[in-house]
Amino acid sequence: MAVADHSTVHHLADLGSWPAGGPSLAVIGHPVAHSLSPAIHNAALAALAAAEPSFRSWRYHKFDLAAEELATALPRFHAAGFAGLNVTVPHKEAVRQLVEEADALVRATGAANTLLRTATGWRAANTDGGGLVDALRAEFGIGLAGQPVILLGAGGAARAAAVQCLREGAAAVWIGNRGAGRLEALLAALAPLAGPIPVRGFALDQPPAGLPGGAVVINATSLGLRPTDPAPVELARLPSPGWVYEMIYNPPVTALLRQAAALGRPAANGRSMLVHQGARSLSLWTGRTVPVDVMNRAAQTALAALHP
Numbered sequence: 001m002a003v004a005d006h007s008t009v010h011h012l013a014d015l016g017s018w019p020a021g022g023p024s025l026a027v028i029g030h031p032v033a034h035s036l037s038p039a040i041h042n043a044a045l046a047a048l049a050a051a052e053p054s055f056r057s058w059r060y061h062k063f064d065l066a067a068e069e070l071a072t073a074l075p076r077f078h079a080a081g082f083a084g085l086n087v088t089v090p091h092k093e094a095v096r097q098l099v100e101e102a103d104a105l106v107r108a109t110g111a112a113n114t115l116l117r118t119a120t121g122w123r124a125a126n127t128d129g130g131g132l133v134d135a136l137r138a139e140f141g142i143g144l145a146g147q148p149v150i151l152l153g154a155g156g157a158a159r160a161a162a163v164q165c166l167r168e169g170a171a172a173v174w175i176g177n178r179g180a181g182r183l184e185a186l187l188a189a190l191a192p193l194a195g196p197i198p199v200r201g202f203a204l205d206q207p208p209a210g211l212p213g214g215a216v217v218i219n220a221t222s223l224g225l226r227p228t229d230p231a232p233v234e235l236a237r238l239p240s241p242g243w244v245y246e247m248i249y250n251p252p253v254t255a256l257l258r259q260a261a262a263l264g265r266p267a268a269n270g271r272s273m274l275v276h277q278g279a280r281s282l283s284l285w286t287g288r289t290v291p292v293d294v295m296n297r298a299a300q301t302a303l304a305a306l307h308p
Helices: 012-017 037-051 053-057 067-079 094-098 104-109 128-140 156-168 180-194 255-263 271-286 292-306
Strands: 024-029 059-064 082-087 114-117 122-125 148-152 172-177 199-203 216-219 243-246
Touching: 012 067, 024 037, 024 067, 037 053, 037 059, 037 271, 037 292, 067 082, 067 094, 082 271, 094 122, 104 122, 104 128, 104 156, 114 271, 128 156, 128 243, 128 271, 148 156, 156 172, 156 180, 172 180, 180 199, 243 255, 271 292
Parallel strands: 024 059, 024 082, 148 172, 148 216, 172 199, 216 243
Antiparallel strands: 082 114, 114 122
């Protein structure tokens, strides 16, 4: 397998002259230059190719697409022979309206992060929730079943996490957010899915006394993406968190993770979720069990290069 260029960012115009050859894969977003997905997926494809030569021609790329280009781009990807796409911000929700089929998780979350080629178009899937479950098992050796969860944020990432918590049978889900409107909308969307599981909301700057101790705390906000960002909540104001999972992986240490370390709580960043959701996507595209260990090492290497 030839060495892939993980830094090249493609655009919509490139699809008009896309070279024929082996199946292509890509992540689409805006912006997308920072994405580590090509390095991670191409490492896994190289490992697959060592065992099955048919994978030697597979390559994974990244495309920067503005919101107004998405509807035009999807049929062009199909015409160019792409086997699958990962979808990242800001397209996860918009792409739902542009595909022929969607799985149950996409219907429940209203968002997709994976597109699979069909004969006539695309089928949408969402591997984010499953990737979170895999990451919690890998980092802490725990599942979500029977666990109280405190989820920070009410955007698309939080909704995927909340739906997965309900599907896994969490003991209770508390969702904190800065803005009341988005929080109320998420709670209303989750109500038909919750069944007997209590789902409650709270303001991040005013954590209520009724929050559970020993909870899995999951940050699904964007606070932490910049080194100067504060933590989304003061962990010391929560009743003794059991574990702290930070979905952000770059930078590798956020204010929330520093607070967790100061409190002596088990904590991890989102690299493992990035790897495991990617592994689930690649398995859907290839029909193979993919080498998660290879993907994890590639992610570590890529992040180390960014933070020497």
